[in-house]
Amino acid sequence: MDKVYESIDEAVADIPDGASIAISGFFTAGTPVHLIRALARQGAKDLTLICQQVGPGNEDLTKLVLQGQVKKAVCTYPFYRSVTKGANSAFEKAVRAGKIELEVYPMGTFIEKLRAAAAGLAGFYTPTGVGTVVETGKEKRVFNGHEYLLETALKPDYALVYAWKGDRTGNLVCRKTARNYNPEMAAAARITIASVEEIVEPGELDSDKVHIPGIYVQRVVRVDRQDYIPTID
């Protein structure tokens, strides 16, 4: 079962207009920048992006906004922390102008929605957000004397993920905090496209140390490691 694509552009070529795409990365760490750039070259429109933020630590997503490819975003920490930087950001301007629809969830709810989809669950009850604006319009239920909100599963059409090493069958290994959203996003999507720094033959990864089982990954493409200094402000 060889899932390797030779070309990054080929790996994202079939993403249609209107697709929902989970894009991993916690600010700079574990972000599939090469795949995002390929998506910008490919030009699919009316996209729904499911990602931590659009902009801070991940300027490549801004290109999708500037090219008018984004219809909606589902995020947890969408904006720059700096009010000034935010006011100048293409994404924040588009959200303020109503050109991009934005849903924001607490971080644990955001990623649990994807995990639920990956695990075949319709939703889950969480204590997070009770008594805040997050509960607006959601079912509230009491278990053991405590209130919980019903949050529903979120299943993306595609996931773009990043890993340190992968084998030809899609087993992936991440490094340190670059793991972040990658495992659950990879598992949740119908089609997961993994960018990896090194592709090895089956059997070469330590089978006890695989972070993302290959069953969740449909395409693997090798990318060059891009060096940078982590920062958001």
Next chain:
Amino acid sequence: MVQKSEKLTGLSRELMTLRIANELEDGTYVNLGIGIPTLVSNWIAGRDIVLQSEIGMLNTGPLAGPEDVDQDCINASCQAVTELPGACYFSDCESMAMIRGGYMDVAVMGALQVSEKGDFAGWNNPERGLPERIGNIGGSMDLAVGARKVILAMMHTTPEGALKIVKKCTYPLTAVGVVHLIVTDLAVIEVTPRGLVLKEVAPGITAEDVQSVTEPKLIISPELKEMQL
């Protein structure tokens, strides 16, 4: 908003965070939020305290120097960090699960407002003028409901003198009734079912000073003392 013109000089941010570090017990797992809470890490070197980073790391070490930056090892503020012996990594989903699941002994968080009931607001300043229900929530709401003890680290008033310790929060809430302790540049205040109890004052600050910049009526602890630093 209530304004107070008189300017009280209390502790520096560094000393506030020293007071918070003294509050932490050995053998505990602690998450430090963005901003002032991050400074607590400067005071706990060598102590038996494990710092969690919500990106998915336990035993987070000090910030990395220029030579030992690893771009794959960052904290929730996107700063390169080091790892201490015993560190481990996990997904963000598992990180949030361990936070919600009640495994974090203490979360130290910043706040824009806190009420006498222990409600607090920290994720969205309405003055930014974003559309309703939109803002940078991040891990704040999960930490607020999940941590066994929530300590707020905040300046007692805004730079303009507006009160932040109020009867009822007017800003969008992070969580309801979760705050245990408030440490400011002027005071240490405990949230109790009876109300806010003033336990300590900064050097040179009186209980009357603290009350003058606090909207709810403070209960003065019989053991009121000066902060030990």
